[in-house]
Every structure is written in C-alpha cells, then in structure tokens.
Amino acid sequence: MSSIDIRHIVFDIGKVLIHYDPNLPYSRIIPDEAEREWFFANVCTHDWNIEQDRGRSWEEAEALLIKDFPEREEQIRAFRKYWQEMVPHAYVETVSLLERLIAEGRDVTMLTNFASDTFREAQVLYPFLTLPRGVTVSGDVKLIKPDIAIYETHTRTFDLDPSATLFIDDSIPNVEAARLAGWHAVHFVDPEKLKADLAGYGIHP
Known part of the structure; x- marks a missing residue:
C-alpha cells in the first residue's frame, strides 16, 4: 500500500468518462x-x-x-x-468507479477542457456528471489544460491539498502538467489500468 494519503480525486471527462469523436x-x-x-x-x-x-x-x-x-x-x-x-456513450466501467468512490465518501471533483454550453448539455445527457462535489470547466474560467493556471484555479476553488490530490486524464501532457502543479496524476488508458493505478495509492473502490 502507498504511504501517500490521497484525500482528493480529480477526474477528466472526455475519453475518461464519456466518449468523444467528431x-x-x-x-x-x-x-x-x-x-x-x-x-x-x-x-x-x-x-x-x-x-x-x-x-x-x-x-x-x-x-x-x-x-x-x-x-x-x-x-x-x-x-x-x-x-x-x-458524445454517444459513457464509459460504464469508469463511471462505476467514479460512483463507487463518491459512495465511499471520497472527495471527487472534475477538471475538464469543455465549452461552457456543451458541458451543460453533457450534464443533461449524462446525469452522473452532477455527482462529484464540483467541476472546473475550462470554458468558464477561460483557461485550458495543460496550462498550470487551471490546476491552480481548481486547487483554490475546491480547497485541495495538492500533495494529497490524484488526477486522472487521458492526455499525457495534462498528466505531466498536473504533476508540475504538485498533484499526483495517472494516465488513463482503460478502466483496468485505472483500478491498478488507484490500488497503487491504496484506493480500492
């Protein structure tokens, strides 16, 4: 088990929780x-x-x-x-992990590159996007990943301890930027790898 105490888990959305393909x-x-x-x-x-x-x-x-x-x-x-x-479907297994983490009482938020209006549509299409404690939407704050400033904004908005924060994103540059912001971060490939990554931090939803 990891000696790191993860108290905040931050999910990306596109290609982590919902599919996206123009x-x-x-x-x-x-x-x-x-x-x-x-x-x-x-x-x-x-x-x-x-x-x-x-x-x-x-x-x-x-x-x-x-x-x-x-x-x-x-x-x-x-x-x-x-x-x-x-955005035709959600990734059911990843969503299940998100829901179980929330049900366990863990502090879950989301950080996403998303236009403001389409994100609100996504929340209607996929109501599980309303379950976490909150979300930083790039279109709202006028910043986009991997700009370090958006991670700092999320940290301040949700009163996170960077050293106790774990970020999940499908983009390696976004993962690397999170680490530069002082967060822990894992590269999302599929739900099985995410389960293993979470287990590496002592998290077993």
Whole structure:
C-alpha cells in the first residue's frame, strides 16, 4: 500500500468518462474520408475547437471560419449543431468507479477542457456528471489544460491539498502538467489500468 494519503480525486471527462469523436456526425456530413481528413486538418481543426474550450463563443468561432471558407458554411455550423452525436456513450466501467468512490465518501471533483454550453448539455445527457462535489470547466474560467493556471484555479476553488490530490486524464501532457502543479496524476488508458493505478495509492473502490 502507498504511504501517500490521497484525500482528493480529480477526474477528466472526455475519453475518461464519456466518449468523444467528431468523426461520428461528420462521416455522414462529409462521407469522403480524404475530404473529411482535409476538413479537420484545415477548417474545423483541433486548435480552432480548443478556443471554444477556452471560452470563445460558437458564434465568433463559426464567423471566423465562414469568412475564410464561405462554401463550407453548412459543414462548419454542423460542428456545434451535431455536437451531441460526438458524445454517444459513457464509459460504464469508469463511471462505476467514479460512483463507487463518491459512495465511499471520497472527495471527487472534475477538471475538464469543455465549452461552457456543451458541458451543460453533457450534464443533461449524462446525469452522473452532477455527482462529484464540483467541476472546473475550462470554458468558464477561460483557461485550458495543460496550462498550470487551471490546476491552480481548481486547487483554490475546491480547497485541495495538492500533495494529497490524484488526477486522472487521458492526455499525457495534462498528466505531466498536473504533476508540475504538485498533484499526483495517472494516465488513463482503460478502466483496468485505472483500478491498478488507484490500488497503487491504496484506493480500492
């Protein structure tokens, strides 16, 4: 058993608790795979989308792209319009771990890169997202992982002891940033590895 006393557990959401894949609606909107890859590489890119996670409005985001790609307006607007199709299911085993940790009385919060409005939709789609003590949403605080400032904001907001905090995220840069913020952190790959990682800290939900 680990000698480290973990008193706070912080979950990421996308690809840890719920699935996320923009290709799901776009395989219908842009059936040609090569064209779809071009679209994500040049129009609705990851860097464009992350700015909505940082707090930029969808209206501004769409206008920026439509100015440069007017012929793609319908496809650009489809990103927000069909967002719910991108999050089709939860990861049942990980959610079960989350629920058991909460049922045990452990202090569980969430830290996520998410646009403000789509996160509220996600909470309606997946009510378990309302179970933890609270959440820091990047779109609300205008900061995104792996910026150390968002971890510090979460620490202050929820009065965490960094040395007693364990973070779970599917992104290695986000995990490394959490460690730089003084937290313990594990890289999420699948529920079985997470169980083993938790057990390494003496946590057996």
